[in-house]
Amino acid sequence: MTNAFVINGGKPLKGEITPQGAKNEALQVISAVLLTEEKVTISNIPDIKDVNKLIELLGDMGVIVERINEHTYTFEAKDINQDFFLSEAFKAKGGGLRGSIMIVGPLLARFGKASIPKPGGDKIGRRRLDTHFLGFEKLGAQFNYNPENGFFNVDASNLQGTYILLDEASVTGTANVVMAAVLAKGTTTIYNAACEPYLQQLCKMLSRMGARISGIGSNLLTIEGVEKLGGTEHRLLPDMIEIGSFIGLAAMTGSEITIKDVQYKELGMIPDVFKRLGIKLELRGDDIFIPAQDHYEIETFIDGSIMTIADAPWPGFTPDLLSIVLVVAIQAKGSVLIHQKMFESRLFFVDKLLDMGAQIILCDPHRATVIGLDNQVKLRGISMTSPDIRAGVSLLIAALSAQGQSTIYNIEQIERGYQHIDTRLKALGADITRI
Incomplete structure (x- = not known):
């Protein structure tokens, strides 16, 4: 029997978390x-x-x-x-x-x-x-x-x-x-x-x-x-994918979280992309402080057209965080097109998010349009399996924000990339159990 996480979601978290080495x-x-x-x-x-x-x-x-x-x-x-x-x-x-x-x-x-x-x-x-x-x-x-x-x-x-x-x-x-x-x-x-x-x-x-x-x-x-x-x-530098994941987690669960020792100057455009989703964050020393927000609104482009977030080679936005951005956009106000250029099957986990009540149109294997729920409707907890490392953490964030209980199977995939993630989230007040 493989390990799984059981998560009771829907409650805000609070505290400090330190990213692991990259x-x-x-x-x-x-x-x-x-x-x-x-x-x-x-x-x-x-x-x-x-x-x-x-x-x-x-x-x-x-x-x-x-x-x-x-x-x-x-x-x-x-x-x-x-x-x-x-x-x-x-x-x-x-x-x-x-x-x-x-x-x-x-x-x-x-x-x-x-x-x-x-x-x-x-x-x-x-x-x-x-x-x-x-x-x-x-x-x-x-x-x-x-x-x-x-x-x-x-x-x-x-x-x-x-x-x-x-x-x-x-x-x-x-x-x-x-x-x-x-x-x-x-x-x-x-x-x-x-x-x-x-x-x-x-x-x-x-x-x-x-x-x-x-x-x-x-x-x-x-x-x-x-x-x-x-x-x-x-x-080693701190892991920028973890830092991005924690910014997304804070926003989607309406939590006040401080991410410690982030080596901010090495994060490139990551903080800016989350700001485009309407997420407030401030730099305090070398820590990122994210205040509790019950509402965040996706910017549009200057001419009013829909925001597109796409991956690109550095210093562009890393493909490893697109899954996180997609999930966080579910509870934003407004719409965004997520364009995953590099890998052709990284967006296939959206079917699980649809089961949870998200409004997403999968255009093709590379593009998904997310229509934000603006917290008017909460996601609901379901049972699901994690296909790859980054989708696994995205589903974890969705589960922590959802009403009711979720179970995530195949968590070995998550643990290939994130150390002691359940213990660290528990320290922030998450209701997560390993079975």
Whole structure:
């Protein structure tokens, strides 16, 4: 029997909540420890399945991992067992974790070879890995797929810097190619590079380790290869998706919530998008304070046409928060068109919201129009299943705002990305039980 959350909704919450360390940054910077034999200390690591699995995988490879406290680890990748990469254990663990692709770039750079099983992952439409492989090939890596054991064997004994135009501004793809390039011979130029704060964090960390990277924060990175990298200390940013989720939660449940230590300057346009929905928020130091609001009104464009909120590569609005914006719009006054450009099946959870009483027109797999209820009608609690991480939290927010009892199944999906979410919401006064 899988775990589920039972939620009695419809009551306001109150208090402070601190966002966890950023999951997507964690997967990149933890992989980067493979680039050096010296000790690397990383703090503010979130205690979630995807990250813990990656840390465990590094341990299996021979990295000396020490847990200093709940959120701080040291890693020392002195002796890596190369045979492990052809083992069934690696196939089982590496195949079940999308983040495992992130170890390929560092391994190629440092050892000149790697083997990887075909990867698995999230159910949100096709997530291609071509960007990673094409980037490695441009640097001179050669791939051979072995259908007998299901592994890609990669030879990268002679990585050479080159000009790379990425076919999409993939965050993980950019990160992987950057990690491969820092130890390649000569200069690598990556154009159409992703420039998310998490990627900037990785580049800054690599620079402290001795890498030579310029253009950090732009979509044109120039990397001069070096002989070797040393150790460093690194602290993860807070998770911007959690911060956005908590802003949405506060608005939809009419709660007064303070989100602590948000690194506001790294949030890009996230606060502004929530303000467009009519949500009041103010910056106090580095905390976001959201007052209790019984009413929030969606702005229209200047010419009076309906507001559209769409995702775009950074510094545009992150696709991971569109599900949250969609749910929060349900109780706003006014209408909004949500346009999810990046993934083709992320909007399919709206059927659950319709069952709860939301007014949403699903135009096609990428677009949904939400007609706000303005709190005139409350959502009603239902039983539902979470299809992916972000939809899971959106449904959780809907349930907390609904009248009556909701049950959410398949919460493993939520817990891949959000640590101890039930305990943290309980501390704000939420009526949520794990069964």
